[in-house]
Amino acid sequence: MTTQTYDYIIVGAGSAGCVLANRLSADSNNKVLLLETGGSDNSIFIKMPTALSIPMNTEKYAWQFNTEPEPFLDNRKMHCPRGKVLGGSSSINGMVYVRGHAKDFDEWQQHGAEGWDYQSCLPYFKKAEAFYLGGDQYRGEKGPLGVNNGNEMANPLYKAFIKAGQQAGYAQTGDYNAAQQEGFGPMHMTVKDGVRSSASREYLDPVKSRSNLTIVTGALAEKVLLEGKKASGVAYRIKGAKSQAYASKEVILSAGPIGSPHLLQLSGIGDSATLTNAGIEVNHHLPGVGQNLQDHLEFYFQYKCKQPITLNGKLGLISKALIGARWLFNRSGLGATNHFESCAFIRSKAGVEWPDIQYHFLPAAIRYDGKSAFAGHGFQVHVGHNKPKSRGAVTIKSADPTVAPNIQFNYLQHPDDIEGFRACVRLTREIIEQTAFDDYRDGEIQPGKEIQSDEQIDAFVRQAVESAYHPSCSCKMGEDEMAVVNSHTQVHGIEGLRVVDSSIFPTIPNGNLNAPTIMVAEKAADHILGQPLLNASQAKIAMTSQWQTVQRSSEI
Known part of the structure; x- marks a missing residue:
């Protein structure tokens, strides 16, 4: 030994x-x-x-x-x-x-x-980060971790999602990691020079x-x-x-x-x-x-797409080879992004003080693990209720x-978590039905229009949700x-x-x-x-003053 x-x-x-x-x-x-x-x-x-x-x-x-x-x-x-x-x-x-x-x-x-309040944590978020748009009172620019927006939402579906959120009465946010999380906007990823920034x-x-x-x-x-x-x-x-x-x-x-x-x-x-x-x-x-x-659950809200602009058209061997070759030679193109380039954070109901629902938008209809994809063109939004009250144990x-330990999350044990996922289904449908998607939306794949009542939604969620791996x-x-x-x-x-x-x-x-x-x-x-801690930030945060009475606000 x-x-x-x-x-x-x-x-x-x-x-x-x-x-x-x-x-x-x-x-x-x-x-x-x-x-x-x-x-x-x-x-x-x-x-x-x-x-x-x-x-x-x-x-x-x-x-x-x-x-x-x-x-x-x-x-x-x-x-x-x-x-x-x-x-x-x-x-x-x-x-x-x-x-x-x-x-x-x-x-x-x-x-x-x-x-460990926000003002004390913010300086350490900044210390870790090299944000591609530069630093300010919220974002870091000299840290190790590269953060960007992938391909700058080149696919029009990303911006359609943001526009649909505005049409549904939600705010837009230019940077959900800065003063205002709540709203619809571009999403950031830990990628630097086209490579995973691990x-x-x-x-x-x-x-x-x-x-x-x-x-x-x-x-x-x-x-x-x-x-x-x-x-x-x-x-x-x-x-x-x-x-x-x-x-x-x-x-x-x-x-x-x-x-x-x-x-x-x-x-x-x-x-x-x-x-x-x-x-x-x-x-x-x-x-x-x-x-x-604790953990986050999510499911995929999937729609058929009228136009052949989704990643479902890039899943063949030739397309994958071309994407891989471009990435190998210059670290760019579809190989250099995780494809989650727009997102949203909203509140599930009036009386919720800060967002408890998160969206990742993806211009494809495909399982997260890549094991199966919709046969035609489609898009999806990953949605989850992110402040669960259920508790489990290792x-x-x-x-x-x-020998691995027993892992039990007791997902959806708390009735508020069930209610949160009902809101996920109903609010997401409303967003995707906005006119911003009229040129793209061609029918709901999942959950399916027949899923309407609380009982139907609950049954669908129990079978469809997956861990968000958090x-x-x-x-x-x-x-x-x-x-x-x-x-x-x-x-x-x-x-x-x-x-x-x-x-x-x-x-x-x-x-x-x-x-x-x-x-x-x-x-x-x-x-x-035993070093002195970084000075607490004085940066302000933006929140709706009407959170007790409204579920959404176009101005925050």
Whole structure:
């Protein structure tokens, strides 16, 4: 058995782990070890944005988790892939860049995450970002993470979607990641120079040669080593060979919303009854570990298209070859975008203070995983109710670290979530029926015009919804009895141990999770290093003053 000592050990080279490896090793006095179960991200399918469905569904690059039968989704088992490669889920995701609404982070502070309000988080979003239109009080321009709009909405369907939203009485927003999230506008993606801008590419690749940074791939973490109530290191294995590494300062878990709570439980940290049932010795009773699990659901609203302008006409072998060749030679064209180039954020009903429904528009009628497409031309909008009240759990079931934990989201358990998806169906239909789509819309493919009543909508949703792949909140930050880490990301009751990834979100934001995960890691790095935090922003946010009485407003 090999043993070595470092200052910091980071478990997981995903969105958060890559950020931490970069920031912590910037001081040459810090000796840093980064452990990752997966391997290299040097694959054309990871680098080419349009190939996004491939790495997510490939065993080599992603843990292919499935949930337990979900009782409120007709007992369906839901796919829950997580990154298993350098860059983690930032190397397999859809590259959509959404920070979330400002109020989402104020909500974190209200849940006990002191210092994680919007004004405190905004400087770290900016620090991480290189926005293609330049920086201002909301956007960063000198950070590692490239953010752009793909092909500038060259397909007319993108702008038709925005126009339809305006015709339906909603506001337009030029930048949903700035002052005003609510409304219809262009969508942003983590793509730089036509290539996926993953955490590995932007944070890890530039610093791999640092002598004080050791990156070990193919390493399955088995448990955190404890000396009483202090974390001293990590036990891991590579191809069956056992190793141990010790940390003189801290162990940091960045294994994600499934991996981090599972690793804590493997280490005897968690609910004592849960650990005992799995045959694990209890080292520290912490009942919130694995609890509070949240995710976004979405379904596809699909329509036939009158004009042959959709991506459904680009799915043949010759078209794909031409797209690939253009991308290989100059990193441009349809290969350089994730194809989600317009979007919207709206409120599901009057009385909802900030948006809880999100749209991604796609000029194609095709499954997200690419496995099936409409035979003719079509377009779709992905829609989901993004502030769920249902809660689930990640629960260990074996002391064997190779045995996946039970994953149960309890999707649609809460009646408000069901009501939210009814609103998704009815509001989306109204939007697509606007005159902006008259030249394109040629009949509803899914759900189908016959789906009208609450009962019909509910049945359709139960069968049609899929995970938006945003699991989070399973090691929540706060000070209550179910909190796992404090506001400095330190595990309650264990010295020298932190969790830094999307598992520590107290509540799920209204949007995709890669941007806030990277932000959390940027801010956590300053906490870990004991550096002064960036000054809180004074930037204002724009919201409708009539939210209590109206569901939509054309002026915000």
